[in-house]
Every structure is written in structure tokens, then in C-alpha cells.
Amino acid sequence: MSAAQAASDDVLIARIAQGDRLAMQVLYGRHHVSVFRFGLRLVRDEQVAEDLISEVFLDVWRQAGKFEGRSAVSTWLLAITRFKALSALRRRNDVELDDEAAGAIEDASDNPEVAVQKKDAGEVLRKCLMALSPEHREIVDLVYYHEKSVEEVGEIVGIPENTVKTRLFYARKKLAGLLKAAGVERGWP
Amino acid sequence: MAMSKKMLEQEPSEIEMLLPFHAAGTLNPRDSRRVDEALARDSELARQYAVIREEYAETIHLNESLGAPSARAMHRLFAAMDAEPRRERSSSLNLFARLIRFFGSLSPRTLAWSGSVGATVLLLQAGVIGAVLLDNPNSSLQMASPAGPPNELKTRDAGAGAPLRALVRFKPDARAAEITSLLDSYHASIVETKGGLFRLQFGHSALTKDGVAALTEKLQGEKIISLALPAS
Numbered sequence: 536m537s538a539a540q541a542a543s544d545d546v547l548i549a550r551i552a553q554g555d556r557l558a559m560q561v562l563y564g565r566h567h568v569s570v571f572r573f574g575l576r577l578v579r580d581e582q583v584a585e586d587l588i589s590e591v592f593l594d595v596w597r598q599a600g601k602f603e604g605r606s607a608v609s610t611w612l613l614a615i616t617r618f619k620a621l622s623a624l625r626r627r628n629d630v631e632l633d634d635e636a637a638g639a640i641e642d643a644s645d646n647p648e649v650a651v652q653k654k655d656a657g658e659v660l661r662k663c664l665m666a667l668s669p670e671h672r673e674i675v676d677l678v679y680y681h682e683k684s685v686e687e688v689g690e691i692v693g694i695p696e697n698t699v700k701t702r703l704f705y706a707r708k709k710l711a712g713l714l715k716a717a718g719v720e721r722g723w724p
Numbered sequence: 725m726a727m728s729k730k731m732l733e734q735e736p737s738e739i740e741m742l743l744p745f746h747a748a749g750t751l752n753p754r755d756s757r758r759v760d761e762a763l764a765r766d767s768e769l770a771r772q773y774a775v776i777r778e779e780y781a782e783t784i785h786l787n788e789s790l791g792a793p794s795a796r797a798m799h800r801l802f803a804a805m806d807a808e809p810r811r812e813r814s815s816s817l818n819l820f821a822r823l824i825r826f827f828g829s830l831s832p833r834t835l836a837w838s839g840s841v842g843a844t845v846l847l848l849q850a851g852v853i854g855a856v857l858l859d860n861p862n863s864s865l866q867m868a869s870p871a872g873p874p875n876e877l878k879t880r881d882a883g884a885g886a887p888l889r890a891l892v893r894f895k896p897d898a899r900a901a902e903i904t905s906l907l908d909s910y911h912a913s914i915v916e917t918k919g920g921l922f923r924l925q926f927g928h929s930a931l932t933k934d935g936v937a938a939l940t941e942k943l944q945g946e947k948i949i950s951l952a953l954p955a956s
Contacts, residue, residue, distance in 0.1 A: 556805065563798060571793040585793045589801035596805050660782040661789075679783035684750040700741035707744070707779065723775045 540565075544608035552599035563592055566609060569681065570616050576676050577620035577669060587623065591615045606690055613681060614691045617673065624669075656719060663713040671706035678703055743773050747780045888926045888936055889915065890943060891955040898948035906946060910939075923955055 544565070550558035567588050574591075575584035594615050602611060664675065677683045677691060688699045711724055739762045745751045746759040763770050894903055907913065907924070915923045926939065936954055943952035 554810075556802075559805070563801065567797065568792050571797070572787050572790045575790055576787070581793075585797040586800075588793055588797040589804060592801050593804050593808075596808065656778075657782055657785065660778065661786045664779075664783060664786055675779075675783055676787060678744050678748055678750070679780045680787040682748050682750055685745060687750075700738075701736070703744055704736045704741050707776070710779065721775050721778075723772045 545604055548595075548599050548602050548604075548608055551596060552602070559592070559596060562595070562608070566612050567592070569609065570612055573613055573673075573676060573681065574616050574620050576672055577617065578623055583623050587616060587619050590619050594619075606687065609681075610683065610687045610690055613677070613683070617691055659714065659717050659719050660710075663710055663717060666713055667706060667709060670702070671709055674699065674703050675706050675710075740769065740772070743769070743776050744780070747773070747776050887928050888931045888939060889955045890924050890926070890940060891951070891953045892922045892924050892943065892949055893951040894922070895948050895950045902948050906948060910943075 544562065547558045547562045551562065570588050570591050571584055574587040575581060578584055578587065591612060595612070602608070606614075664672070667675065673692065674688060677688045683691065685696045685699050689696045692699070694702070708724060711721065714721060739759055742751060742755055742759050746756060751759065763773055910924075910926055912924045912926045915925050931939065940952050940954050943949055946952075
């Protein structure tokens, strides 16, 4: 995110704190897809992920006056999203959710082994990324997709910076293990 | 011995753990330099970095394939906002103080990128423009400005002596940075926005009739402007 957008987000939050609905529309337009995708990767249910969006932005509407600007608005939004997603997951039976989610998120594409046979390494990698644990998924997404720094990931997930780095390392090792099991050797580890 | 190999068998090194952040471009300049130097002298590490770049690309691909939410989420949000108790506009909320705090919190790298106080002002203006471009085209943008009339946005002092004002519509693909650059090159400021039109003021002194015509024509020739008309 550029400094210009960060500054602009900060202005929007100041206006939202004063009850400006138009500013809310702009902020929503700018960040709702990112919030949705981060939430969806955590809860693995599109309906729940959509519900999360309105809950997250309603929190922003209520809490904008308390936003102190110590972190980027996008970091704040992802932290709220994570909190809401974990609450939503706790409301459901985890085992049931995992079974349902696996079915819901499964698409018509090939499973890792079939994809390997077709030599689509990218697809295998994506399948294995989806198979990571929630803890590993979120850290991979935050670093690679949401482009959050070590400090920002620590803030969103609520862990020390060193833990951010080691957790990502072990998420990557797990990913390498899944790829190996699917027949993909990448030369690391 | 290559440091990456040792790390895989035992604990990862600091540099190895920074590789994904380097690929994503989120390291500070010092760490980024350290990683670059390590990559240049360690081929094992460089191989791992290539693997990381694949992971990075496929993670983006995966997330982008998740699509976007339906409009239901937005309708639900605004319905919930309607149900909230109406709040008083807080006069104690000091936007300027918030912005000062924001810029104070930026990293040295970001501030270096910003360059100067002048550039910071441009950033603020760019932010305002960005917000306007995303706005509902039928609505105007307001900022806290106790002395100004409603719906008026003041980014610079309008001054006295009837300087040239023009109504300008930017092309839909105009980028905020281009608009900011244009405003700066013309010494122009945004006075008001309405329905996708910007009322701009040029400098602080009045122009002759020929000067007005020449400036308007020049504006009309700008590649990011679709319409430019003299205005009061």
C-alpha cells in the first residue's frame, strides 16, 4: 500500500468518526474484497465470509473515533476480520465445519496427484496452500497476498515478531512436505 | 557451507526467515540489503528464494481466484448503520492532529519516499482526490472546514481578486498521481467537487480574457482531462 493511500485511509477514518456515510462507502469500496478474501480463507464459507464483512465494517463505523493511527487502516481491518472469523469459527463445530468447508471450497479442478500427472505445478501448489492448517494459511496469506510486514502480521495475529518469522518458515516447510507427498520436488528443503 | 542447508537441519537463520518478506517487498531497507547480499553469495539460499517466489505468485493466484462478495454484504452493513443511534459530529476531533500523528508514525523509508513537506501536501491532496474518484458521482466531498460553506473542499487558500476558476472533468482512467501532478504544474487547487466535476482555482491573481481562453484551451488539451470550462 502506498503512503498516499494510507494517508487517504486515515482521512476517511477521521470522517467516519464524524458520522460521514460517504467516507464509509469509499473505505468499504477500497477494502471489502481484501477483507472478504482474508475472512473466506479463514472460515472457508462464503456466506459466513460475507457476514464477516458487514460485521467488520460496522465495527469500523462504531470504533472509528478510537482509531489512533498507530497502524495502517488496512492492518486494523484485517485484525478485526481475524477476530470476527475466529469468533465465527468458535460458534460452529470445528469438525463439522472442516468437513463442510472442504466440500464447499472444493472446485472442479484436479486433486494434487492428478494435477502432478498433468504437470500443472502451479495448480498443485495452490491445492497444497489450501490444505495448510488455518494457522499456517493465515500467515502465508498475510505475508504474500496482503503484503503485510513482520510487524504488521504480529499486530494482526497477536504474536511476537520472531514468532511471525518462525511460523512462516514452518508453514513453508509444511507446504514443502505436502508438495513432496503429491509428488512435487522443488529442491527445497 | 551454505547457511540455508544448515538451517533446514536445525534452526532457520534470520536471513532465511526474511526471504518471504523480501519477496513481498515489505522489509526495511537495512534488512532488504542484508538479504540481497546473502543471496548474492549463497547459491542454496538463492535457490530457496526462487521457490519462495513461486509460492508468492501462487498465493496471489489462489486469493484472486476467490472472487468478490455480493452486494448483500454492503446492503446489510448500511442497514445496520441506519439502525445505529445517530451520533453528533464531534467538533473536538482534530483532523489535522490525526494527520500529523499519522505522518509521525510513518517509517523512515516511507518518509524518505515522501521526500519533503511539499510532497506530503501533495500526498494529502492525492488522497482527497482518490477518495473523490471513488465517491458516488452524485455526491460531493466534505472535509472539516469551519469557515467554509457546506460541500466546499479547500486544499489551498482561495485568496482574493477573482483568479481564474474552471470546471474540469477528468477522464475515468486518470490516476490520482497524474491529477496531483497536473494541479501542481498549473498551481491549481480544488475548490469544490460535484457530480464528478472539479471546480479548480488557478493561482491567486486575475487573468485577462485572452489569458483565460488560453489557459482553458491548454487544459482541454491535457490527456487526462475530458472537459474544461471557465467558471466563476
